Amino acid sequence: DQQVKQNSPSLSVQEGRISILNCDYTNSMFDYFLWYKKYPAEGPTFLISISSIKDKNEDGRFTVFLNKSAKHLSLHIVPSQPGDSAVYFCAADSGSSNTGKLIFGQGTTLQVKP
């Protein structure tokens, strides 16, 4: 069963508008969440993260929101730029061991149109 789900395989947004990428999880033991960005033919790169003790974390144009009661997190990109076009993965860390293991969602492909 998929513990971390990104139900939208793709999203298309106009340049300058807001992009909202969503992620749902099932395991209430997850205590840390991350977003990664991946360009074609490259490895994923870390974008932003949030601890389960917070409900919002902001870094420039990127903000992650966490709703623990709904087991839902979202990534907001404002304003969106063509260079943001990539695949975005959300990931969760259970924190129950010191292995550092992450569980990833399926990814959402964002296209930002000029």
Place this chain on the structure above:
Amino acid sequence: NAGVTQTPKFQVLKTGQSMTLQCAQDMNHNSMYWYRQDPGMGLRLIYYSASEGTTDKGEVPNGYNVSRLNKREFSLRLESAAPSQTSVYFCASTPGKHTQYFGPGTRLTVL
């Protein structure tokens, strides 16, 4: 500081052939991971090594073996490749918890 490096970048194998994917990191990280990425499946963990000298199975370990050669290097071996192992393979490392740093990937095709 190269970060995480992987070799080769591309590989084509015939069914039944064997090969080893190499991964090295120069960040003095304790933990290392091997993932495969398939369309619509995200990143799935094959094996990981929480520290030098230890390895453990991840979500999809069948058909693979790993070796944590030293703190820097973590290799993934396919003993008898199958078409189902056609994928993009990523190696990652982390100093402890949370943020993982990924290599550029190896694109493997098994015919």
